[in-house]
Amino acid sequence: MAEIVIDPEVPEAARRELEQAPLSALIGFSDPLPSRDPPGGRGEAGGSGAERPQAWRLSVGVIVFVAACLFIVALADPGPFSADLAFLAMLISLPCAVAGCLALAQRATGSIPELPGSRPWARLSAAVAYRRRYVVPELDLHGDEMARWQRASRSARAIRESEAVRLGLINSVEVAAVLPYHLWDIAERLALLDGPRRRQTAILRDLDASDPDVQVVLGPQRRAHDLTVADIERRIGRLEEFAALASKADAARRRRGAIEKLAALNQDYEELLVRLDDPQDAFNDAGRPAGELRAMAAEADAAVRLANEAGRALIITQPPAD
Numbered sequence: 001m002a003e004i005v006i007d008p009e010v011p012e013a014a015r016r017e018l019e020q021a022p023l024s025a026l027i028g029f030s031d032p033l034p035s036r037d038p039p040g041g042r043g044e045a046g047g048s049g050a051e052r053p054q055a056w057r058l059s060v061g062v063i064v065f066v067a068a069c070l071f072i073v074a075l076a077d078p079g080p081f082s083a084d085l086a087f088l089a090m091l092i093s094l095p096c097a098v099a100g101c102l103a104l105a106q107r108a109t110g111s112i113p114e115l116p117g118s119r120p121w122a123r124l125s126a127a128v129a130y131r132r133r134y135v136v137p138e139l140d141l142h143g144d145e146m147a148r149w150q151r152a153s154r155s156a157r158a159i160r161e162s163e164a165v166r167l168g169l170i171n172s173v174e175v176a177a178v179l180p181y182h183l184w185d186i187a188e189r190l191a192l193l194d195g196p197r198r199r200q201t202a203i204l205r206d207l208d209a210s211d212p213d214v215q216v217v218l219g220p221q222r223r224a225h226d227l228t229v230a231d232i233e234r235r236i237g238r239l240e241e242f243a244a245l246a247s248k249a250d251a252a253r254r255r256r257g258a259i260e261k262l263a264a265l266n267q268d269y270e271e272l273l274v275r276l277d278d279p280q281d282a283f284n285d286a287g288r289p290a291g292e293l294r295a296m297a298a299e300a301d302a303a304v305r306l307a308n309e310a311g312r313a314l315i316i317t318q319p320p321a322d
Helices: 012-020 051-076 082-109 143-161 175-204 212-263 266-276 285-312
Strands: none
Touching: 051 082, 143 175, 143 212, 175 212, 212 285
């Protein structure tokens, strides 16, 4: 399943639908909305949308013709089955009457009336309703933009997998709540940058970039591009710094834990020395093992503290409540 980055403000139900949707059902960030009646869509047998009204009219005409024939037979030849034929003709005509009323209502209002209790958004998939509220890197990012996203994604994965984060040792920021907003800001900016950049590159193939008239238009665009890249790099840098410090905190804690386990073996070796009647107590000499353990503990605590300080840079202003 394709990776997808979703605006944290998207409702949970739509988020689940987007996460489970196949790649073919998703819409690129810079792509136009698909037609409501695409060629070859549901209800068609490979024909175009313009052919469907003609087929519909033909079907209604056949049904009306059959109903009329039944009425004529029932009226022309009174018999034991005349009433049944007339009733059957009425049953056949009823769907046509309902369909005709709906068609007239659609022409008058421009849309099919909704049934009581229906939901307006139910006719749109989440991929359409929340277009540009999600980014699919596989569809939306190319070249340098994809490389930048991969850096951000690796850093976020390292943060989530960090033992210090999972154990709650780095809890000065609500990482689980802040990280999705930070990733969305990066992904959205990259997608907003990628589409115009690719279109600009295609247009410049037919132009001389050094032409003064072209430079008048191109110069401001490139400055906006450079400012956006600098902003994105700053945000990714914060993630990378936090991920590096979280990894350093994990390494310091692992080192501290390993040394503590190693020091726990001192008692066994002390017993060996006692049995050897060695007057030198190497393990208590100048208190070195205990001092080293305290130094390792301080190093691990300092690494966790640095990771917390880096995490504070990820704090973003939450959007105001509606």
